[in-house]
Each structure stands twice: as C-alpha cells, then as structure tokens.
Amino acid sequence: MTPPEPYLGVLDHTPVRHHILSVLVENKAGVLARIAGLFARRGFNIYSLAVAPAESNARFSRVTIVVDAESAPLEQIVGQLDKLVNVVAISDIAPKDALERELLLATIQTDVDNRTSLLDIIAEARAAIVDVDAKSVTVMLAATPKGCDDFEKALEAFAAVELHRTGRVALPRLGKMASA
Amino acid sequence: MQITGAQALIKSLEQQGVETIFGLPGGAILPVYDPLIDSTIRHILVRHEQGAGHMAEGYALATGRPGVAMVTSGPGATNIVTPIGNAHMDSTPLIVITGQVASASIGTDAFQECDITGITMGITKHNFLVKSAQEIPRAVAAAFHLATTGRPGPVLIDVPKDLAQSMMDWWYPTTIEEYDLPGYRPEVALDEEAVARAVQLISQSERPVLYVGGGTLKSHASRELLAFAERTRMPVVTTLMARGAFPDSHEQHLGMPGMHGMYSAVTAIQRSDLLISLGARFDDRVTGKIPTFAAGAKVIHVDIDKAEFNKVRIADVAIQSNVASALRALDAASAAPQNLDVWWKEIRSWQEQYPLVYDEPLAAGPLRPQHVIEAIARDAEPGTIVTSGVGQHQMWASQFWKFEEPGTWINSGGAGTMGFGVPAAIGAKVGRPDRTVWCIDGDGCFQMTAQELVTARAEGIPIKVAILNNAYLGMVRQWQEMFYDERYSEVYLSADLPDYVKWAEAMGCVGLRATNVKEMRDVIDEANSINDVPVVIDFRTDSSEKVFPMVAAGASNDDIVVHPSQRGGAK
Numbered sequence A: 001m002t003p004p005e006p007y008l009g010v011l012d013h014t015p016v017r018h019h020i021l022s023v024l025v026e027n028k029a030g031v032l033a034r035i036a037g038l039f040a041r042r043g044f045n046i047y048s049l050a051v052a053p054a055e056s057n058a059r060f061s062r063v064t065i066v067v068d069a070e071s072a073p074l075e076q077i078v079g080q081l082d083k084l085v086n087v088v089a090i091s092d093i094a095p096k097d098a099l100e101r102e103l104l105l106a107t108i109q110t111d112v113d114n115r116t117s118l119l120d121i122i123a124e125a126r127a128a129i130v131d132v133d134a135k136s137v138t139v140m141l142a143a144t145p146k147g148c149d150d151f152e153k154a155l156e157a158f159a160a161v162e163l164h165r166t167g168r169v170a171l172p173r174l175g176k177m178a179s180a
Numbered sequence B: 001m002q003i004t005g006a007q008a009l010i011k012s013l014e015q016q017g018v019e020t021i022f023g024l025p026g027g028a029i030l031p032v033y034d035p036l037i038d039s040t041i042r043h044i045l046v047r048h049e050q051g052a053g054h055m056a057e058g059y060a061l062a063t064g065r066p067g068v069a070m071v072t073s074g075p076g077a078t079n080i081v082t083p084i085g086n087a088h089m090d091s092t093p094l095i096v097i098t099g100q101v102a103s104a105s106i107g108t109d110a111f112q113e114c115d116i117t118g119i120t121m122g123i124t125k126h127n128f129l130v131k132s133a134q135e136i137p138r139a140v141a142a143a144f145h146l147a148t149t150g151r152p153g154p155v156l157i158d159v160p161k162d163l164a165q166s167m168m169d170w171w172y173p174t175t176i177e178e179y180d181l182p183g184y185r186p187e188v189a190l191d192e193e194a195v196a197r198a199v200q201l202i203s204q205s206e207r208p209v210l211y212v213g214g215g216t217l218k219s220h221a222s223r224e225l226l227a228f229a230e231r232t233r234m235p236v237v238t239t240l241m242a243r244g245a246f247p248d249s250h251e252q253h254l255g256m257p258g259m260h261g262m263y264s265a266v267t268a269i270q271r272s273d274l275l276i277s278l279g280a281r282f283d284d285r286v287t288g289k290i291p292t293f294a295a296g297a298k299v300i301h302v303d304i305d306k307a308e309f310n311k312v313r314i315a316d317v318a319i320q321s322n323v324a325s326a327l328r329a330l331d332a333a334s335a336a337p338q339n340l341d342v343w344w345k346e347i348r349s350w351q352e353q354y355p356l357v358y359d360e361p362l363a364a365g366p367l368r369p370q371h372v373i374e375a376i377a378r379d380a381e382p383g384t385i386v387t388s389g390v391g392q393h394q395m396w397a398s399q400f401w402k403f404e405e406p407g408t409w410i411n412s413g414g415a416g417t418m419g420f421g422v423p424a425a426i427g428a429k430v431g432r433p434d435r436t437v438w439c440i441d442g443d444g445c446f447q448m449t450a451q452e453l454v455t456a457r458a459e460g461i462p463i464k465v466a467i468l469n470n471a472y473l474g475m476v477r478q479w480q481e482m483f484y485d486e487r488y489s490e491v492y493l494s495a496d497l498p499d500y501v502k503w504a505e506a507m508g509c510v511g512l513r514a515t516n517v518k519e520m521r522d523v524i525d526e527a528n529s530i531n532d533v534p535v536v537i538d539f540r541t542d543s544s545e546k547v548f549p550m551v552a553a554g555a556s557n558d559d560i561v562v563h564p565s566q567r568g569g570a571k
C-alpha cells in the first residue's frame, strides 16, 4: 500500500460564518500564546489574526481575530476567551456591521510584453507600486478582504514571486455598536 | 523597608493568612526557603512534588481555603503538573509557587530550566512569570484573588532566582485595583429577568430535579440548597463533585447520578421535565449519550462561569451567578413547582425496586469491598473526612459512604487522577486536625503516591488508609471483562507484592491486614484506637467484584445496567 498523504484537514472547506472579534488585551508577555493555545485546545479555528498596540495606551494591544464560527458556537469562543485574565474586552462585530480592511503586498515578475496589462490591473484595483526593478514590481493594496481576493485572483495571470496578506482589521460601521 | 524578594514572597503569603505550605526545595527556589525558617508558616516537606500538589488540594477541599505548594524549577515544577491539571478540572483553589532559573538565563536551556508557565497555560486559571522583585507582592495578592473568586482554580507563580535574591521596597496591595487585573470581573449582577423566567419554568414543572454539582460546594450554598429543596419538595441528586452538599440521610436525596449513579437518580433525571443545574457542568460521566440525556427536560443552568452555558446542553434559562445567590433569589421570588405527589410516587417505586445492593458477604472472605466501606463508615465519627483514589473503590466509596456535610468527601473527579487519595488525605488532616480522615484507596492508586505516608509519619499527621486490595487495576479490569470479552490486558497487580503491611511499617505507620469478616471488624477497631500515627490496612477484597449500576461509556442513561440480582423483568 502506498503511504497516505499527510492529513492536512478539510481543505475544500470555505467557512461561511466568519466572525470578527476585536479583542483588547493587556500588553503582557505570552498573551498571544494564551489566545493561540486556547483556540488550539478548544478546537476553535482562527482564520486570521492581526495584533498591534492599541490606541492611546501602551498597556493594551488590540487583537483582531477572524474566527470560523462553524468550528464552535461564537458564544463558546467568546465565553472561553473572556476567561483569559489578560483579555480586557471583546467586541464581536457581525460581518454586515464591519468595516474591514486588509493589506496585501505582492512581488510580481514582469517583462516588456505583459507589463502594460499588469499596470492596468494595478490601476483598476487602485493598488500602489512600492518598488520596481527591471524584472519585477512590488505592489501594495489596502482593501476589503473581497477586494484583496479579487486582486490576488487577477494577479494569477502573472508569475508571483511572493505574496503576503496581513489578515484583517476591523471597526464597527459608524452608528453600529459592537456587542460586548 | 528594604527586604529581599524571597522575604517579600514569604511575607506576602503571611499577609494572605497562609498557615501551611506543602513543598520540597531545590536550587532555583533555595533563596525562598531561607526566610521560611523565620516565618510562622508551617512547611510540610513532601517526598515527591506531586504529593505537595495533592496535599494542597486536599487542604483546600477540606477547609475551603486555598492550598499552597512550593517547588523548585525544572523537574520540581513538572512533577507538580498533574495536581495543577487536577485542580483545574475540579476548580480547586490552589497556589503553586515554582522557582525559576535566573532571569538572564531564561531561554538558554540552563540547568533545571523549564517553561513552566508555558506548560501550565492551559491547566491554570492564570499564571505569572515574575519580572521584578517589586512585583512579587502584587503577584501573590492577585494569585489569591484569582484562585478564590469567581470559578476557583489553580494559579502558578514562577519566581526567577535572581529576583528572590534582589532587594525590593516592601509594600502590599490593599485594593483590588492594585492587583492590576483590568480584564478580571468574576461576579456579575444577577439577571433579574433570567430569574423571573426560571421562576416561570419552575411553576410549570411537574417533574423537576435539582442537579447539584461541585459549584454548590464551592459557593458554600448547602444551607440555601436545603432551604430551597425543602420548601419546593424537589428531588435532589449530587454529582461526584458535590457529595456532601446535601445530606445523604435526607429523604429527598436520590444520591449520585451518572455512570455509576443510583438507578433512581439517573432515571429521575431521564424522566424529568425540568433540570435545575446548580454549579454542575453536564460532564459526560453524568450525561452519558448527550442527545438522550434528559431529553424531555427544560434546563435552568446556574453557573458562575458563563462559558459553561450551552457548552454541552442548551439551557432554556441561564443564570450567571454563584449558586447561593441564585437560590436566594429563587427563594425570594417564591419559585414553586406543581404538586409533586405523582412524581415522588414514581421516584419511590424506582428506589424500592433498585436500591444499592451487593452480594452477601462471605464470612471466610474474600471481603466484599462495599461491605468494608460500610463497616468503616458505621464506626466512623460524624464529620469524618473521606478521600479516595480513582477506580472502583472510589465509586464504591461515593456510593456506600453516607455524607452528611460539605467538605467530607474529597476526590479527583474531572481528571480522575490515580494516587490522589493518600496525599489529599494528608492535606485534609492538616487543614482539619480535629477530624478523622480516612482514605479509601485502591491497591493500584496506593502504589502511585504511598511514599507520602513517610511525610505523614514524620510530620505527625495520623491519617487512616484502607486499601481495597483486589490485586487488580480493578476499574480497567471491569471494562475488559464487560466490553473486551474478558480479555485481560495488563491489569493484574498481585495481592501480595508489595507486602502492604511491611511497607506501611517501613514508613513508620501501623500496618494491618484483613482477609475475612472477623479480621475486618478487628482491624477497623484497632485502626480507630490509633490516633498518633498513620494506619494502613490491607483489606483483601474480591477481584471479580464490579461496580453497579453502570451506564457504559457513550451509552444512553436509559440503558443503565443494574446489579445482576436485580435483573430480569425491566432493567
């Protein structure tokens, strides 16, 4: 018998219930490990995660976690997360009430033949060129996750040297309060 | 006042009212052991760090105050991981202080370095790696606050050696704000609207059951429970973690539910129309197959931890509260069910048909383990504390001992940690020296932590240990007999190896043995007459004895298997 491929989980599974948790945490060593460890041991799936110091106060950081609310009920995820002593506040932003942005950086190989069409795609997506040399272009796009998806798709026609996405950050739309 | 970090640590523990520390020193914690000499705190030197942890747990469960254990870095710290995990599963307030290598050496694989805060992240309520000597008082005060409030649990403080040795300006936090826990809010205001909905559900109920869990003991709600139960006439079941929360002698008490629960307790839950969960968490050992668990019941779920709601079973009403406050609120609202006469009639018929039974004892032996437990219990003073290991003997102890008050039953529930019994008994006796403490142990469990009897003898802690010696890892043997076609794989231990009497004597204890009913009575009398040294009794029990009733793992509670003598007809 040929050995089976290593099990990578359910690959064709596109979670339809992404939820955005905006989590204010104490800026202490190990906090991210506590969050990651909690998700791992409880079997909750993290789709993306972004961390940065929080507005106005060096004591706190804001972690934006996009969770797959199919892996566990959102109430469970929030309830367990809230028990972490270093977690100060959690707001759950429903996707329809969220203003979400993500940053994409990509280095694309180009030559004289396809450079014009690449520039067209960049212009149309309102991406910015941040670096160029004779054989390649590095572009940046800050857009909605869907915008980043579309742009990534459009770039598939070219040979990408490297492509990175940050994961989303989000704020509630004006007039829409996040629920605690 | 300038003192060392080590002095500050001991002084902080004194501030918290700590009377006893269970521990064992080593390189990284050495500086802290020096000021201990000058402290009023009693230190109990264990023979293995696992013993220190379980002793601290036993102390906590017997007294309601947090237990404290202190160990060195590396292997000292990893040796206490099991008790930490155990305390986490059973929500026991436990403070563990570990030495750590010097700050500058952290991350270099220094001698006896290990990332104990990383290892215990998932099995502590919280842990601290202290970063400056000045922070030690805050870490201690915060640790006690965390361990004892909300849903209690273990908290670990890792203290690098250089910080214990360096100087700090003594201070101690006086307000909760100074604990620096901005994300910790253990208590929430009682949701009056949820209480009102609970009252409404109760008023419609004809077949309610009070499903009492460990949280009832943790919130010291026994008095409220008794008042509420008696006023409403509701039947009560107490889980393995809640034995003693409601008197076993009370006529409304159906006993323990779950895998080895009383038939009437299990069946009352199954047939109930309203389950009022009081600090219980719908553990799989109670629910059996979840979709068929109390399928016709509405659920009122009272818990201090909101993450328990809807985790296993969807609650119709969730009340985030400690059990005592919730019961007081329900009482204040005069929550009352329908007339329960028909329900009680039904319950009484189950109790009559399927009482707890065991086979007739044989005068010549081997002893029936249930008979041994009943015989010890009969002669025990009221208020005797019972601890146990994990296995058949644990289930029999929970079934056949009659618990009348909180803090008298101490066992490892959520984790099922073999070897818990002896050290937990020692800790309990230290916390309640006025009480008799019996450990009902298994031969397998005893061999895991028996060396702590040396500690008990050396420190003058006269516990009594009853080994129900069935020569087997009996609970595993039972599963192999019932579910693996009697194919016994690696469960035989031998009744004679080790020689428990000689072993007890070598540890400075009195060692006794009983092989028949007469000897059983004699050795129990003798054990009860000895109050200065620990006593160990090797009771030779029947290897083939099984725990009944039983709900097989993953089976429905409706398929409960009763004692063979009760089978035939409806089972």
Ligand SMILES: Cc1ncc(C[n+]2csc(CCOP(=O)(O)OP(=O)(O)O)c2C)c(N)n1
Residues within 6 Å of the ligand: B389, B390, B391, B392, B393, B394, B416, B417, B418, B441, B442, B443, B444, B445, B446, B468, B470, B472, B473, B474, B475, B476
């Ligand atoms: C540390 C640990 N290892 C293994 C087990 C699995 N286990 C559960 S009960 C049991 C047998 C216990 O034997 P003994 O102490 O003799 O008790 P008995 O069931 O015979 O009364 C075992 C091995 C466990 N619960 N804990």
Ligand SMILES: [Mg+2]
Residues within 6 Å of the ligand: B442, B443, B444, B468, B469, B470, B471, B472, B473, B474
């Ligand atoms: Mg045994």
